Amino acid sequence: MEVSYQRKVNFYETDAQGVVHHSNYPRYFEEARGFFLENIGFPYHRIREELNIDIVLIELSVKYKHPLFFGDIFNIETKFNVENRYFFYFEYQVVKNSEIVSTGRTRHCCIDRQTRKIVPIPDLLV
Structure with a gap:
């Protein structure tokens, strides 16, 4: 499954040359990941609470x-992939005017909130 998240570059995200600072891309990925989970019906707060x-x-x-x-409008195309019973990852393509400007990948696992030990990926995410 792939979900597209649209965003506009804010001035504070740019450096002295007006270019988005590299440190913002992980933040963009996190926003897109949250948007992805909302779109499949399981936002972070629901996963944590339920x-x-x-x-x-x-x-x-x-x-x-x-x-x-600054001012660019771009999309982040986000895909979810299961690696095995415990690990999964998201792949990102940052796209502006049909051109890929950046790609990324984040790898994750789930942990029990009380014990802080790794647990299998919930069925609802697979």
Whole structure:
């Protein structure tokens, strides 16, 4: 499944040259990931409260291809993939005017909120 999240670059996200600072891309990915979960009917708060688990980020990678600038409108195409019973990942493509400007990947697992121990991926996410 793929979900598209649209966003506009804010001035505070840019550096002195007007280019989006590299540190913002992980934030964009987090926003897109939250939007993805909302779209499948399981936002973070519901996962935490109803299933008593937290989704933990354990790995992050970003590839920068072209810059984004203040005022640019872009989409983040987000895909969810299961690695095995315990680990899953999201893949991201940041797209502006049909051009891929950045790609990324985050790897995750779920942990029990009380014990803080890893648990299998809930069926509702698979």
